[in-house]
Amino acid sequence: MAKKEDEKVNIGPWGNSLSRRNVLIGAGGVATLAGVGLLASCSSSTKTADAGAEAKVGGTLDGIMTQQIPSSLDPFTNAQGAALNAAGPCHDWLEWVDTKGDLYPSLAASATQDDAKTITYVLNSGVKFQNGEAVNAQAVADLFAWVMDKKNAAWLNSRFDGVKTEVVDELTLKVHLPKPDVAFRYAVTRLPIAAVSTMAAQALTPSGCGPYKFDRWVQGSYVSYTKDPGYRNAADITLDGIKMEHFADANAGTQAFLAGGKNWVYPSSLSQAKDLKARADKGEIKYLPAEPGVCYLLNNCKTGPTADPNVRKAIRLAFDRKAMVDGPFNGVSRPFFSMLKPESSYYVPELEYERNIDEAKALMAKSKTPKGFKEKIYTPNVDYFIGLSTVMKANLAEIGIDITVEIEETAAVINRMFVKKDFNMVVLGDALSPEVSELHEYYLRSTGGRNCGKYVNKAVDKLLDEGLREIDDAKRIAIYKQIQMITMLDDTAFIPLVGEVLPAAYKGSNFDEFAGGFIQYIIWPKAKLTA
Amino acid sequence: MKYYVLRITGGLLTIFVSSLLVFSLIRLIPGDPAAELMGLAFDPKLAHLLRIRLGLEGSFVQQYIAWITAVFHGDFGYSFINGAPVGQEIGDRLIRTVQLLVGGVIVGLLISIPAGIVSARNKGKWQDGGIMAFTTLMLSVPQFVLGIFLIYIFAVRMHVLPAGGWIDPHDNFVEWLKSMVLPWLCVGMAMSAFTSRVLRASILDAKNMDYTRTARSWGLSEKEIAKKHVYKNASAPTLTVVGLEIGYLLGGAFVIENVFAYPGIGQLTVKAISQRDYPMVQTSILIFATGFILVNLIVDLAYGFIDPRIRQR
Numbered sequence: 001m002a003k004k005e006d007e008k009v010n011i012g013p014w015g016n017s018l019s020r021r022n023v024l025i026g027a028g029g030v031a032t033l034a035g036v037g038l039l040a041s042c043s044s045s046t047k048t049a050d051a052g053a054e055a056k057v058g059g060t061l062d063g064i065m066t067q068q069i070p071s072s073l074d075p076f077t078n079a080q081g082a083a084l085n086a087a088g089p090c091h092d093w094l095e096w097v098d099t100k101g102d103l104y105p106s107l108a109a110s111a112t113q114d115d116a117k118t119i120t121y122v123l124n125s126g127v128k129f130q131n132g133e134a135v136n137a138q139a140v141a142d143l144f145a146w147v148m149d150k151k152n153a154a155w156l157n158s159r160f161d162g163v164k165t166e167v168v169d170e171l172t173l174k175v176h177l178p179k180p181d182v183a184f185r186y187a188v189t190r191l192p193i194a195a196v197s198t199m200a201a202q203a204l205t206p207s208g209c210g211p212y213k214f215d216r217w218v219q220g221s222y223v224s225y226t227k228d229p230g231y232r233n234a235a236d237i238t239l240d241g242i243k244m245e246h247f248a249d250a251n252a253g254t255q256a257f258l259a260g261g262k263n264w265v266y267p268s269s270l271s272q273a274k275d276l277k278a279r280a281d282k283g284e285i286k287y288l289p290a291e292p293g294v295c296y297l298l299n300n301c302k303t304g305p306t307a308d309p310n311v312r313k314a315i316r317l318a319f320d321r322k323a324m325v326d327g328p329f330n331g332v333s334r335p336f337f338s339m340l341k342p343e344s345s346y347y348v349p350e351l352e353y354e355r356n357i358d359e360a361k362a363l364m365a366k367s368k369t370p371k372g373f374k375e376k377i378y379t380p381n382v383d384y385f386i387g388l389s390t391v392m393k394a395n396l397a398e399i400g401i402d403i404t405v406e407i408e409e410t411a412a413v414i415n416r417m418f419v420k421k422d423f424n425m426v427v428l429g430d431a432l433s434p435e436v437s438e439l440h441e442y443y444l445r446s447t448g449g450r451n452c453g454k455y456v457n458k459a460v461d462k463l464l465d466e467g468l469r470e471i472d473d474a475k476r477i478a479i480y481k482q483i484q485m486i487t488m489l490d491d492t493a494f495i496p497l498v499g500e501v502l503p504a505a506y507k508g509s510n511f512d513e514f515a516g517g518f519i520q521y522i523i524w525p526k527a528k529l530t531a
Numbered sequence: 532m533k534y535y536v537l538r539i540t541g542g543l544l545t546i547f548v549s550s551l552l553v554f555s556l557i558r559l560i561p562g563d564p565a566a567e568l569m570g571l572a573f574d575p576k577l578a579h580l581l582r583i584r585l586g587l588e589g590s591f592v593q594q595y596i597a598w599i600t601a602v603f604h605g606d607f608g609y610s611f612i613n614g615a616p617v618g619q620e621i622g623d624r625l626i627r628t629v630q631l632l633v634g635g636v637i638v639g640l641l642i643s644i645p646a647g648i649v650s651a652r653n654k655g656k657w658q659d660g661g662i663m664a665f666t667t668l669m670l671s672v673p674q675f676v677l678g679i680f681l682i683y684i685f686a687v688r689m690h691v692l693p694a695g696g697w698i699d700p701h702d703n704f705v706e707w708l709k710s711m712v713l714p715w716l717c718v719g720m721a722m723s724a725f726t727s728r729v730l731r732a733s734i735l736d737a738k739n740m741d742y743t744r745t746a747r748s749w750g751l752s753e754k755e756i757a758k759k760h761v762y763k764n765a766s767a768p769t770l771t772v773v774g775l776e777i778g779y780l781l782g783g784a785f786v787i788e789n790v791f792a793y794p795g796i797g798q799l800t801v802k803a804i805s806q807r808d809y810p811m812v813q814t815s816i817l818i819f820a821t822g823f824i825l826v827n828l829i830v831d832l833a834y835g836f837i838d839p840r841i842r843q844r
Contacts, residue, residue: 069798069802071613071802072612072613078568079569079570079571079572080570150577150580151584153569153577153580153581153584155569155572155577156572158572158574203613203614204613218697218699218794219624219794220792220793220802221697221793221794222697245696246792247696247792248789248792248798249789249790249792251679252678252679252682252694252695252789252790252791252792253695253792255686255694256682259682259690260690409562409805411562411566411805412562414566414567414570414571414573415561415562415567418566419563419566419573420561442571449572449573449574
């Protein structure tokens with residue numbers, strides 16, 4: 001029997017308790033789990049307007065998405081969050097993950113981790129794709145095969161390497177992993193379930209089995225959806241449709257929201273944060289300082305002056321994170337010392353430290369470049385990254401490091417990091433994950449997909465392997481504590497700076513649970529206008 | 532006739548050189564379409580397969596010949612990002628940008644022609660001072676600031692016009708018209724500043740020319756002199772400036788389109804450049820270049836028509 005979707009799923013041999021600890025057994029998901037921290041970080045101002053307002057039946061939820069204008073609505077081959085943001089309403093997933101890392105059943109009535117290498121999904125019966133095909137075990141197996149076929153260039157491909165599927169019956173699918181990987185289920189939460197026959201057309205006319213059917217996309221302007229009467233829980237959907245308008249400029253988008261007629265704007269302008277907060281305090285709107293990511297400085301750990309751990313430690317101690325919060329983020333962010341949100345049970349408070357210029361200078365004196373050096377920080381042409389680099393330049397000047405802020409297009413920075421691998425220092429942001437292993441695997445494993453800093457530490461690799469195998473929460477927490485102490489403090493392989501805050505503002509709708517970014521898919525089936 | 536043939540040949544040659552330049556430049560700037568598509572999920576093996584699929588593995592010359600040949604056959608290729616036919620997407624966007632610019636230019640002319648004439652006729656008086664102050668302000672304020680200011684006044688404060696976004700005129704013509712007012716005003720106000728100054732200067736110049744003095748000595752009224760001699764002669768340099776302004780507006784449409792969330796070709800091009808969507812960039816910039824050259828060609832030809840001496844040079 002299908003479980004209610006607001007129940008957490010029983011994950012099998014690790015206990016029948018439905019707590020996050022028992023559920024959170026793996027690493028994974030993929031990086032643009034943007035917005036995963038929002039639920040936890042909703043400010044008190046969110047309790048003002050619309051609190052307790054009744055849901056209105058019908059109507060179109062009309063919102064503004066700023067900055068990222070999608071060029072494609074295909075979340076299978078396009079890794080950019082904009083594609084999934086814009087296509088989200090028409091999709092559904094086997095399971096959902098919330099900001100705390102809890103997994104919820106969705107298309108899968110149940111999901112059981114039989115062991116660290118085997119997962120069994122049992123699907124809800126009678127579900128159909130929007131093109132009329134049945135959503136069954138074979139359809140999901142076909143989709144997995146499509147992702148694994150390299151010629152399709154699905155961006156989740158590497159996460160599915162060596163996976164085998166076994167169709168047990170019409171609704172039961174067993175997934176066999178090539179090695180212990182308790183995080184795989186989180187990776188699957190990134191894969192919308194769609195019919196393979198629709199894949200070629202997803203970029204322009206997305207189609208899945210979600211609550212809304214794609215209606216129209218005027219590129220650069222808006223994408224709209226209408227309620228799908230064939231959705232498996234159609235009776236729960238109160239809206240007639242959803243419309244997302246795209247504004248490249250966050251200031252203009254925020255003004256358009258304030259002008260009226262729009263239910264939400266995400267992300268709202270950081271430069272208007274104080275005004276928006278004041279309006280929220282007056283009850284005119286709600287304001288959610290979503291913290292979907294972390295901004296970081298990545299150093300080249302193999303060559304150049306930053307190959308010296310003393311230099312990297314000196315750099316992290318020199319940073320004034322408060323200035324980074326107050327300047328580029330207009331006071332709405334907070335300092336970060338880890339790849340995890342402080343609310344995570346895997347967070348290690350011992351990672352936090354005060355700015356210490358004297359110690360930083362002493363470390364520089366012990367380094368191979370005691371007189372300092374000249375270096376460039378490659379910086380994407382995004383306002384807050386430029387602001388962060390400017391603060392870093394001032395901070396590092398105090399310990400003899402003469403920084404040039406080299407501003408490049410984001411595409412050029414990514415090319416420099418991943419293709420040319422030509423940098424010593426780069427500032428960037430990545431999405432926070434509710435799953436501890438995700439970013440640690442990417443950035444700190446010697447073969448990690450985002451380890452552009454070429455950090456190699458065999459002890460850390462071994463600990464990461466253990467983390468993927470370990471199913472006991474307490475032991476796993478201890479493993480990741482060791483990893484974090486080595487990589488964030490001793491080796492300083494990765495320097496977290498501040499939370500990458502993208503605030504949402506809304507009114508006339510029930511967006512209290514809006515999390516921004518990828519995880520916002522949770523909201524679409526629940527989205528309502530308030531009376 | 533030789534004048535027209537030379538102008539048209541020059542225009543075609545410039546379009547060809549532009550195509551070569553844009554094809555080279557987009558490949559010279561750092562960035563990789565495959566890396567852009569995959570973002571932080573970059574995988575070298577998949578990136579290689581993607582590059583093959585996108586036709587990026589051949590030599591520069593092979594790629595250029597393949598592209599330009601296809602363009603001559605009316606095939607502009609497909610977007611790297613979403614697989615949509617480039618010609619169709621650019622066509623849709625171009626129509627919208629033309630709607631934006633034509634409306635904006637009309638507003639600009641409606642402001643600048645009276646402003647230039649009033650200013651010239653009242654040189655040194657308060658009307659002249661006021662108009663000059665307005666044009667100085669318009670020249671100093673960046674268009675995106677002007678756009679945000681207009682949104683704040685008319686949408687946020689007064690709630691009389693939409694703040695941005697695009698409405699299909701086929702769905703609701705009145706709403707479309709309302710949604711176009713602020714972008715048109717923004718384009719028009721920015722354009723009117725320079726044009727009205729040039730018109731004012733041209734009128735004042737023409738007023739002091741020998742032919743004006745001669746006309747005056749014949750006893751013609753000031754109204755007749757202005758109508759037959761001053762305005763006609765002042766229109767030639769103004770027309771040149773309007774032509775150039777339209778060209779620059781085409782190139783700068785991105786700013787207005789961004790502020791008003793208007794899905795035009797400028798927005799598309801900048802987005803395509805940032806995503807290294809080569810077919811989209813190549814075609815849209817070729818369209819920009821062709822548009823700019825065409826507008827100026829028309830102005831050159833019109834200039835020759837207004838002033839026969841030009842044709843004889």
